[in-house]
Amino acid sequence: METMTAAASMKFPREPANYDEISMQQSMLFSDSLKDLKNLRKQLYSAAEYFELSYTNDDQKHVVVNTLKDYAIKALVNTVDHLGSVTFKVNDLLDENIAEVSGTELRVSCLEQRLRTCHEYINREGLSQQSLVINTPNYHKRYILPVGETMNGGLRTKSKYEGCSVDKGDEWHQFRSAIRATIHEAPPSIASKGLSSSPTPRLVQQPGNFAFSKSMPKKDLERRTVSPHRFPLLRSGSLTRKPTTPKSSRPTTPNQSRPTTPNPSSGRQPFISDPRKSASMRIRVGKESPKEFEQFPSKSKRLLKALLSRRKSKKDDTLYTYLDEY
């Protein structure tokens, strides 16, 4: 019984200093409780043997029985206390570990989310870089040609012009070669009347009055037909250098005031600023109306057909009038 009471006695801990000391003390108490539970079985067996001997040897059996009852009750209560404290500590330990694991899971989830965010950011950056590498569609030069005025020979009172674009390189080369061939094969009689500074009305009224090669020799003409600067086509880059009035600014012969080289900086200029001369080079499509772009291939084809048909006749003045505009 003395051992039982000694085992049941609680050790009062001193004041802990920090968390480590508290945990150490709790672990020590837990281990002591487990040791007491282990020793409880031996104590109960030894108490049973003691009471059995006392009951057989002692005359006062009633006192022995009463003592045995008290001891059994105390042993049972002590066992319940031990088991309660041990189970409470085990539960507390398990809950602490589960909470710690839950916190660690949250941290790992946070790390995974961060890593996923980094992956998404990297993918987005790579996609943006690759998308910048992709070449945007580059549209070629586009020319605005007056429709109906030069063909009919009327005055330039109409403000209706139709655009024509040479979308493909083959059409563009065909167009240039057709123009060159037409000019080159033109008879001298046609081009012997001189060239005026504002040729359009007069040239329309006088068919075949194209004085391209009057003031220059044939050798020079051949040389200039080969030169790409002979008929420099107007582009949007030269719009800033041209005056707004077309009649006064249109020279009869191509000069250097009209640059033939494409100007990339003028690729985003408006489509028509000077409708008679304008030719713009576009880089992007999205800001323009789609109808205009749909009209240009058909117009260019019509223009090529007209040029080629006029080339055979060689007497049509409209072509020269038309070419005179350039």
Add this chain to the structure above:
Amino acid sequence: MARAGGITNAVNVGIAVQADWENREFISHVSLNVRRLFDFLVQFESTTKNKLSSLNEKLDTLERRLEMLEVQVSNATSNPALFTST
């Protein structure tokens, strides 16, 4: 005298029987409490086993996730070109 002795023996037997019933009642109470204690221990064992199994599962999952994170971080550190802007 004999009648009085018989009555005394009957009283003693009755007292003994009552004491025996009290002892039996006490033993039954103790056994009942021991059974309750046993049931509590069994329930505690099952609860503790369940908690330990869930904790073990969580630790396994956490270990795998940490290993995966470790591999990803090692891959990222082995390829620093992923983080350099061109």
